[in-house]
Amino acid sequence: MKDITSQQAKVLNCIQLYIKKTGFPPTRADICRELGFKSPNSAETHLRALEKKGFISIESGTSRGIAINNPETSEEDLGYPIIGLVAAGSPTLATENIEKNVNCPKGFFGSNFDYFLRVKGLSMKDAGIMEDDLIAVKKTQDVKNGDIVIARIDDEVTVKYFHRHSPSIIHLQPANNDFSDIEVNLEETELYIEGKSIGLIREN
Amino acid sequence: MKDITSQQAKVLNCIQLYIKKTGFPPTRADICRELGFKSPNSAETHLRALEKKGFISIESGTSRGIAINNPETSEEDLGYPIIGLVAAGSPTLATENIEKNVNCPKGFFGSNFDYFLRVKGLSMKDAGIMEDDLIAVKKTQDVKNGDIVIARIDDEVTVKYFHRHSPSIIHLQPANNDFSDIEVNLEETELYIEGKSIGLIREN
DNA sequence: AATTATACTGAATATATATACAGTATAATA
DNA sequence: TATTATACTGTATATATATTCAGTATAATT
Known part of the structure; x- marks a missing residue:
């Protein structure tokens, strides 16, 4: 997993907080609102960078299709x-x-x-x-x-x-x-x- | 919290499994696909029933805006x-x-x-x-x-x-x-x- | 010096999605 | 008996959303 930049870390943290607060991942627009970006493409490019570096997964064509790749909690009990x-x-x-x-x-x-x-x-x-x-x-x-x-x-x-x-x-x-x-x-x-x-x- | 019906329980379980699997909540169509419903309104009405009974929260106008109300924060019990x-x-x-x-x-x-x-x-x-x-x-x-x-x-x-x-x-x-x-x-x-x-x- | 990655604005668009409306049917309840 | 809750199908649509394209700018590699 490559190095994360400080802006990318902010975006990643923003996603985690958003999920914790709402129960579902943010849209590009949500990220912009949280971090003060004025274009959804700002969020988009950061997301693609985070995906490329392995921190998140993005389901293409899917609204809010962001999943955080957490290797530790991957094997969790479904019951x-x-x-x-x-x-x-x-x-x-x-x-x-x-x-x-x-x-x-x-x-x-x-x-x-x-x-x-x-x-x-x-x-x-x-x-x-x-x-x-x-x-x-x-x-x-x-x-x-x-x-x-x-x-x-x-x-x-x-x-x-x-x-x-x-x-x-x-x-x-x-x-x-x-x-x-x-x-x-x-x-x-x-x-x-x-x-x-x-x-x-x-x-x- | 009122009683849940067996069908509603299936929908709730389906949502939980979906989140566990993908990292984000399902759409109405996703629920239909998982449970075999043929109309998105089947999922919609079940979701509204689950919301009314307090099992989930639905963010209006928001795609995948489903949050489960039982965070199940159970820290590992002493038993x-x-x-x-x-x-x-x-x-x-x-x-x-x-x-x-x-x-x-x-x-x-x-x-x-x-x-x-x-x-x-x-x-x-x-x-x-x-x-x-x-x-x-x-x-x-x-x-x-x-x-x-x-x-x-x-x-x-x-x-x-x-x-x-x-x-x-x-x-x-x-x-x-x-x-x-x-x-x-x-x-x-x-x-x-x-x-x-x-x-x-x-x-x- | 020429790429490449980062970090944005701004506009446009195809489509993913929530949600209303119109039905049908059964069981439970008042 | 009328009413409400449950449990669906099926169609339609406004809008929420991902995603592309066109730019601008800076810093880091090659």
């Missing part, structure tokens, strides 16, 4: 996404399925996990899993009998106890007498294990 | 202590009672809380509170009927539903048929409300 347990379809990490992100420290639960799943229904009530609870899901196919798994059968996603009765027969057991076991014959029906529960969070 | 629910005695924050500290961000559950209590027994089983669960406890005497409270009667601490039947009669109800109600006559017995449960964490 874990909360995904709704949709009746049909696979819970994917696509933006449109993410309810919000939870700033949860890594290794909060003993082992690592990938996302939170918001529970619908009471089929696991007796396991202490209630409606709207958040299950910490570890994406894995390595599940043992008795594990609480997130399983998908024909596009329907469900949370149940996992029990392999024979190489091709798997039982998905609810923890609620009002629900019945789901017996899956792997030779007839496709079963996909999305992962297993390694923890739970409830907000009330 | 919350986990306190064992001892059969007798008050759960105090003294060092000798602290099982360990959990590095949990402030405001992790909607409201603030003071410590985690490790649950013993199954008296609140039907409320989804299982043995060894961690209850997030907010120290307060301001409890309403139906709240899950941490109560102390004669040095014995217990977690139960709170129900005031008359000014001097309080029922502490378990959520398990194997246990019976505790009726407390405040004129005869001293009852101290340590606080109430505002959340729960389970590690398995």
Whole structure:
């Protein structure tokens, strides 16, 4: 990264202050107003110089498309996404399925996990899993009998106890007498294990 | 701050992710692209709803003029202590009672809380509170009927539903048929409300 | 001596963007 | 029952904004 001139430093500082104050970067005109320039091109040339020297990035054709290149804070925690347990379809990490992100420290639960799943229904009530609870899901196919798994059968996603009765027969057991076991014959029906529960969070 | 709807939460999350990714807030069109909307007015109305509810600020007439109102200035927390629910005695924050500290961000559950209590027994089983669960406890005497409270009667601490039947009669109800109600006559017995449960964490 | 980078003013313009207006539809609430 | 909030599509437009072009001037390199 090349040397910055004093005027360029003023512009860079102005951008940082502006973002801190408003939450979004300044326009060329904003910089002019802050620093007393009379032409937007003054800001423009300074911005291009700062970009060339690596202090900022400029998204072309984009209003306020200025980003400060901070190598230190680049690897920041986005947190874990909360995904709704949709009746049909696979819970994917696509933006449109993410309810919000939870700033949860890594290794909060003993082992690592990938996302939170918001529970619908009471089929696991007796396991202490209630409606709207958040299950910490570890994406894995390595599940043992008795594990609480997130399983998908024909596009329907469900949370149940996992029990392999024979190489091709798997039982998905609810923890609620009002629900019945789901017996899956792997030779007839496709079963996909999305992962297993390694923890739970409830907000009330 | 009013309740956020699930769609509004998605929009808010989308904005946060966009800022994290690019360094500047999205346009209405950007939000549409991320979430699959086909009209910029979809984003607009969600933004106005989020503004009305206080989650964001919008600078009028300003491109990308979206600022998130929760600066989430959470400095790295010292963490919350986990306190064992001892059969007798008050759960105090003294060092000798602290099982360990959990590095949990402030405001992790909607409201603030003071410590985690490790649950013993199954008296609140039907409320989804299982043995060894961690209850997030907010120290307060301001409890309403139906709240899950941490109560102390004669040095014995217990977690139960709170129900005031008359000014001097309080029922502490378990959520398990194997246990019976505790009726407390405040004129005869001293009852101290340590606080109430505002959340729960389970590690398995 | 000829570039090249810095540091500006001033005007012009294509387009990126916010935002209003006109609809449709459903669920919740008074 | 009427009303409000939510959740969208679709079109239109004033303006906010990036960006180019044309200059002027000084200092630092090559």
